[in-house]
Amino acid sequence: MFGSLILKNPVLVASGTFGYAREMEGVVDLSRLGGIIPKTVTLTPRPGNIPPRTVETASGLLNSIGLDNDGIDEFLYNKLPYFKTLDTKIILSIAAKNTEECLIFGEKLGLVTGIDAVELNLSCPNVSGGVDFATDPKLCEKIVSTFRHVTLLPVLVKLSPNIGNIGDVACGAEQGGADGISAINTCLGLAVDWRQRRSRLGNGFGGLSGPAIKPIALRCVRQIFKAVKIPILGIGGIETIDDAMEFFVTGASAVQIGTANFYNPTATTQLLNALPIALSELGAKNVAEIIGTLEL
Numbered sequence: 001m002f003g004s005l006i007l008k009n010p011v012l013v014a015s016g017t018f019g020y021a022r023e024m025e026g027v028v029d030l031s032r033l034g035g036i037i038p039k040t041v042t043l044t045p046r047p048g049n050i051p052p053r054t055v056e057t058a059s060g061l062l063n064s065i066g067l068d069n070d071g072i073d074e075f076l077y078n079k080l081p082y083f084k085t086l087d088t089k090i091i092l093s094i095a096a097k098n099t100e101e102c103l104i105f106g107e108k109l110g111l112v113t114g115i116d117a118v119e120l121n122l123s124c125p126n127v128s129g130g131v132d133f134a135t136d137p138k139l140c141e142k143i144v145s146t147f148r149h150v151t152l153l154p155v156l157v158k159l160s161p162n163i164g165n166i167g168d169v170a171c172g173a174e175q176g177g178a179d180g181i182s183a184i185n186t187c188l189g190l191a192v193d194w195r196q197r198r199s200r201l202g203n204g205f206g207g208l209s210g211p212a213i214k215p216i217a218l219r220c221v222r223q224i225f226k227a228v229k230i231p232i233l234g235i236g237g238i239e240t241i242d243d244a245m246e247f248f249v250t251g252a253s254a255v256q257i258g259t260a261n262f263y264n265p266t267a268t269t270q271l272l273n274a275l276p277i278a279l280s281e282l283g284a285k286n287v288a289e290i291i292g293t294l295e296l
């Protein structure tokens with residue numbers, strides 16, 4: 001439970017890796033998901049970064065999409081009607097450049113129904129000016145509390161691993177009134193074409209995701225678990241039931257599947273099918289019984 005957000009199960013799909021869900025309806029039974037977090041929207045449309053925008057690396061994917069999206073208005077009036085037909089929780093991911101933008105987002109969201117919670121994306125490494133809120137606990141507290149005061153919806157705060165102690169920033173989010181922490185976004189990286197002496201991405205640096213970042217994500221979840229009382233959504237390299245169970249015992253109350261959706265689109269369903277047996281191996285009836293039980 002994240003504030004007043006109650007999920008039917010703890011398996012969700014991560015922002016930016018599941019499109020706007022309609023693309024996946026032929027492959028995944030969307031009603032089985034605990035929740036869907038669509039691609040982050042900004043206040044005004046963004047064209048995103050110049051291509052190439054993705055490159056495969058060892059056990060990972062490096063991307064520099066740059067928050068390509070059509071803006072909040074287009075989402076609310078053209079995409080939200082479809083989401084409203086789905087029997088799962090819809091968590092809108094938004095990225096605000098400053099507190100003024102937060103206020104406008106709050107006003108717009110107050111005029112619609114069909115959104116169950118908001119995930120504040122404070123952590124996209126590919127957008128200049130967008131990452132500051134996730135690096136400084138005080139700035140994080142300020143933006144979260146600003147948004148907290150303009151919405152009644154549960155607020156999740158998505159954090160970046162590209163900082164010192166993520167637990168400190170999570171504390172800022174908690175102080176600001178967050179109902180949960182989503183961790184982590186991608187890890188800042190670089191892929192190089194040495195013959196051309198260029199980055200393999202059009203925009204230079206990118207965000208690394210997939211199995212390569214799972215140990216970093218687990219470390220972050222543990223640090224956050226020790227630092228705050230609000231629940232955590234674990235993200236980073238999760239594909240299998242073993243991955244998910246590692247996150248639960250480390251401290252996550254739910255998990256989001258990201259890059260795995262690209263190479264194994266039914267990963268969420270497989271994971272959900274395997275969950276009861278994995279829990280019974282630990283003598284547990286539900287995920288709540290095992291959250292954070294890691295001895296560390």
Ligand SMILES: Cc1cc2nc3c(=O)[nH]c(=O)nc-3n(C[C@H](O)[C@H](O)[C@H](O)COP(=O)(O)O)c2cc1C
Pocket residue numbers: 014015016017039040061063065067093121124158184185186208209210211213235236237238256257258259260
């Ligand atoms: C192609 C791509 C696009 C992404 N776009 C977003 C986004 O718009 N908003 C966001 O909060 N995270 C975005 N992410 C980050 C994921 O939601 C997730 O936090 C990250 O990839 C780590 O999880 P994973 O290793 O399971 O992919 C994106 C990731 C990828 C690979």
